[in-house]
Amino acid sequence: MIFETHAHYDDAAYDEDRDALLGSMQENQIEYIVNVGASLSSTAASIALAEIYPFVYAAAGVHPSETAALNEKAFAQLEKQCAHKKVVAIGEIGLDYYWEEPAHEIQKVWFARQLELAKNMKKPVIIHSREAAKDTYDILAMHNAKEIGGVIHCFSYSVEMAEAYIKMGFYIGIGGVITFKNAKKLREVVTAIPIERILLETDCPYLSPEPKRGSRNSSQNLPYIAQKIAEIKGMSYDEVVSITKRNARQMYQI
Numbered sequence: 001m002i003f004e005t006h007a008h009y010d011d012a013a014y015d016e017d018r019d020a021l022l023g024s025m026q027e028n029q030i031e032y033i034v035n036v037g038a039s040l041s042s043t044a045a046s047i048a049l050a051e052i053y054p055f056v057y058a059a060a061g062v063h064p065s066e067t068a069a070l071n072e073k074a075f076a077q078l079e080k081q082c083a084h085k086k087v088v089a090i091g092e093i094g095l096d097y098y099w100e101e102p103a104h105e106i107q108k109v110w111f112a113r114q115l116e117l118a119k120n121m122k123k124p125v126i127i128h129s130r131e132a133a134k135d136t137y138d139i140l141a142m143h144n145a146k147e148i149g150g151v152i153h154c155f156s157y158s159v160e161m162a163e164a165y166i167k168m169g170f171y172i173g174i175g176g177v178i179t180f181k182n183a184k185k186l187r188e189v190v191t192a193i194p195i196e197r198i199l200l201e202t203d204c205p206y207l208s209p210e211p212k213r214g215s216r217n218s219s220q221n222l223p224y225i226a227q228k229i230a231e232i233k234g235m236s237y238d239e240v241v242s243i244t245k246r247n248a249r250q251m252y253q254i
């Protein structure tokens with residue numbers, strides 16, 4: 001059965017059928033789900049889902065695009081959320097330079113603070129990094145993130161960057177993009193890195209794999225991603241599913 005390492009079931013896209021959908025995961029071969037926070041409110045919603053469903057775990061964190069809302073009071077609240085027993089990681093945190101706002105300096109400050117929080121809590125980090133490869137790497141190195149490790153989620157950089165992050169103890173998160181025709185660079189990454197460093201993720205409701213591209217995503221589309229990785233690496237589907245599950249359980253300590 002499959003380990004979904006990155007989902008957002010608190011999203012309004014699931015308001016109509018959230019319980020039915022989550023209730024059908026296990027019969028559809030999805031064994032574990034980590035629901036990832038992107039703000040204080042989505043972290044609270046992630047924890048609430050983890051309290052209802054035994055197979056759902058939560059990550060607590062503030063996404064770089066949401067960091068303008070942070071201050072000391074909010075950060076203290078985040079610290080409390082991180083201590084919940086079903087919070088298995090700090091995330092998603094990082095840098096997103098695709099957008100001009102918030103200013104890069106603000107993003108960097110709160111990325112660093114949340115990294116230190118993860119180190120204090122001894123929990124791995126889920127990294128969101130877009131068009132910010134070098135700054136992300138430098139900040140992780142400066143804060144000795146090797147101590148805690150984690151995943152570079154929805155990986156979009158080069159083979160060289162993937163290898164550098166792996167050397168730092170990180171996993172590489174692979175999602176629906178791997179099934180897209182124009183994903184040549186990502187296919188090269190999957191070819192080059194060992195399966196022992198890959199995690200399966202959807203980032204749902206976004207980024208549905210082919211042949212479901214354009215529709216609402218869910219963890220039940222993970223088989224398309226596992227199948228594509230199996231093809232690229234010349235492995236069986238079952239091997240990809242079982243090794244990536246082992247990787248995720250090791251990282252999240254589940």
Ligand code: NI
Binds near residue numbers: 006008036092203
């Ligand atoms: Ni996400």
